Amino acid sequence: MDTAATGLTFRDATDADVDALVALVESAYRGDASRAGWTTEADILEGQRTDPEEVLEVIKSSDSRLLTVERDDQVIACCQLEHRGDHAYFGMFAVSPAQQGGGLGKVVIAEAERLARETWGVAEMHMTVISVREDLIAWYERRGYRRTGKMSPFPYGDERFGVPQRDDLEFELLVKKFA
Template identity: 75%
Template sequence: MDSATSTSTTAPVFRDATDADVDALVALVESAYRGETSRTGWTTEADILDGQRTDPEEVRQVLRTPGNRLLVFERDGAIIACCRLEHRDDHAYFGMFAVSPALQGEGLGRTVLAEAERQARAAWGVTAVHMTVISVREDLISWYERRGYRRTGELTPFPYGDERFGVPLRSDLQFELLVKSLV
């Protein structure tokens, strides 16, 4: 059993990602959203999207871009969760959120989200967090709503034909903007 699936009670360590984390981060994000492994958790997109969720170049780009932070959450030396924060004027954009499928449902996602919001507010003084979620992901949207995010009704088209975002298995995909006030 690897440390990501152990029942360790060691508290996660929060830190900024480095280039040395790229492969582990890609593997984590892919495992949380795509393929059979993702079905272990509840965040899977395997029924609506095939193909990749991210790749090493996208992760490296986030690491190189000013105003971006890629936070990793480690337990016993293994990366068990991650998220991206991007400073955008008065708000932070939250994305690339993944929790190891074997650890989903244990409250780690709530901890990661709260820490990301805290760090965005502390580092940049932002007053809100924005994110986009595929609008057909009602269970995921409900999870965010329970954490204070609200649906805006602002929709943007899914980038059909751009396989960097995956291969759609249905024709009704679009993103909805969710917003949470931090004041």
């Protein structure tokens, strides 16, 4: 999809995008570069957020797609959509720190929701968010997502998900029902 008004191009990721997508996700969440945006997790997690193997696995999976967003041939945002029966899972959402705060995230999530409904006919979108990320959860709530109170443990000890800087991390399930 090419959105002329915003100059955005939405497309499924390919193998050739792996390095750019890993760099994007890392820049949005980890290290000093992430502090330029508001989605940083640098104060609660160090280490990696993703790696080339994980990104490639999402690209290759028959039940998922990695939506890539470009402007002027530069990858500036992405998100994972995975078909899980009656709902879709939304994950690996990243917006370049330099592009945050201008409404791009709203456009991306709206397109992801549209694609999930049209492609799979799902009635809901699910996601998990680290429960201490109150600002991020509030942003999703403004997009129609609701907290469920259903928690799942953070994978302490698995550095593929980062190195926790505190001991109270867990994921909360957020759900948006489509009309």
